[in-house]
Amino acid sequence: MPEPKTPWSLTLSEVGLRLEQLRERRGLTQGDVARHEVLxxxxxxxxxxGISRLERGQRRRVTRDLVTALLEVYRANKSESSEVLALLGADTTPAGRPRPALWRRNAHLLGPMQFEGFLLMERRAARLDNYEGELWPGLCQTEDYAYLVIARMRPELRHSEVKALVDVRMDRQQQVQAGALTDFRALVDERALRVVGDDPAVSRLQMERVLEDSEDPRNTIRILPETIGLHPGSAGSFVVMTFPEAARQVVWGETMVSSLYFDGAEDVQRYSATFTDLWERALDPNETRSRLKKRIKELEQ
Structure with missing residues (x-):
């Protein structure tokens, strides 16, 4: 089954999900609703x-009159109606909002990876649980480290294209810092302590950056020891996102050619459970900082 399309607005997606649940509780089909006398x-x-697109979060505009009428059709109680209408009022993603100029200039690079949806949702998240294998998370990367990583992973790109993606990553860090984020948990395999690209200086400065980031009260960084061996996260990096305006989480993963978005309850639960299990088996924050300091000293020699 293909992954769902990234919703234009998470709040409108949440409204659609609530309305779908209310409709199914009443035993009505979408056709029944479209023909209902109340409407x-x-x-x-x-x-x-139109009802299908509303329930899947694919409409850019949803009027209060429509939602109020549907709530009447579904015989929602006062509490249910208040929650849905409150979500509708909280939406802050107007249709037609222009993309940042940096994204527009590099749409040819971001588009194939379906990465704009990730960037939009990431800066609206209150909590991010990020698992990475042998690389430090993008939100913690230095400019030199990001360039080295992107160049090695995307050898088909020209220097100017790699630099453009580095610029997007640096801007992304600023956007998230200024956004809704209150809790960032980064879980990284011990392999990230290795020298990347045969450049000890870049790797050392990167680890110094991670050590500095670990002092931010919003950040908690843990290293997963190699002794754990293969585990479910070995299939690839992922991020579990939690939002202040939504009752559910979403998951993003990344492949060589695309990024993947999941919001199904079963999928999210699987990723969340994997992250929690690995998080509890990882070095605690103090042990992680000690390991980083030791590795930095080794690279200084």
């Missing part, structure tokens, strides 16, 4: 396709 009496026209 007709209120002069609201919507077909099954």
């Amino acid at each position: 007709r009496q209120r002069g609201i026209k919507i077909d099954t396709s």
Whole structure:
């Protein structure tokens, strides 16, 4: 099954999910709703396709009149109606909001990876649980380290294209720092302590950056010892995102040619459980800092 399309607005996606649950509880099909007399009496026209797009979070505009009418159709109680309408009022993602100029200039690089959706959602997240294998998370990377990593992983790119993606990554760090984030948990395999690209200086400065980031009260960084061996996270890096305006989490993963978005309850639970299990088996924050300091000293020699 293909991964779902990234929703334009997480709050509107949440509204759609709540309405779908209420509709199914009443035992109504989307066709039943489109033909319902309440909508007709209120002069609201919507077909099954429109209801489907609403429930999947793919509409850029959802009017309060439509949602109020649907809540009546579904016989939602006062508490349920208040929660849905509060979510609708909290939406801050207006249709037509222009993309940042940096993204527009590099759309040809971000588009194939479907990475713009990730960037949009990341800066709205209150908590990020990020597992990485042998690389430090993008939110913790220095400019030199990011350049080295992207150049090695995307050998088909020209120097100017690699530099463009580095610029996006540096801007991304600033956007997240200024966003809703209150809790960033980074879990990294011990392999990240190795020298990347045969450049000890870049690797050492990168670890100094991670050590500095670990002092931020919003950040908790842990190293997963190699002695643990293969584990579910070995399949690839991922991020579990939690949002202040939504009742559910979403997961992002990345492959060589694309990024993947999941919001199904079963998928999210699997990734969350994997992260929690590995987090509890990792070195604690103090042990992680000690390991980083030891490795930095080794690279200074």
